[in-house]
Amino acid sequence: MSLSTFQSMFLPVLAGLILLTxxxxxxxxxxxxxxxxxxxxxxxxxxxxxxxxKLH
Structure with missing residues (x-):
């Protein structure tokens, strides 16, 4: 199962927001x-x- 670009960014951001909360x-x-x-x-x-x- 491969993750799309959106999913591969969404999961770490969601984990960071949960840690913040x-x-x-x-x-x-x-x-x-x-x-x-x-x-x-x-x-x-x-x-x-x-x-x-993006800069690279």
Whole structure:
């Protein structure tokens, strides 16, 4: 089963947004802050990757 380009980008973005949502709800704990960091880094990483892919 091969994933389309949309699906291959949608799943990591969705995972990052879920991490942000759960992390924001648990922001009083260190684990919540870590989840927010991971969510932001994953979404930022995907954006940078796609920009560099378009420039190459």
């Amino acid at each position: 759960i992390g924001f709800n648990k922001r009083e704990n260190n684990s919540g802050v870590l989840m927010m960091w991971l969510g932001m880094l994953s979404i930022l990483g995907i954006m940078v990757w796609k920009i560099l892919e």
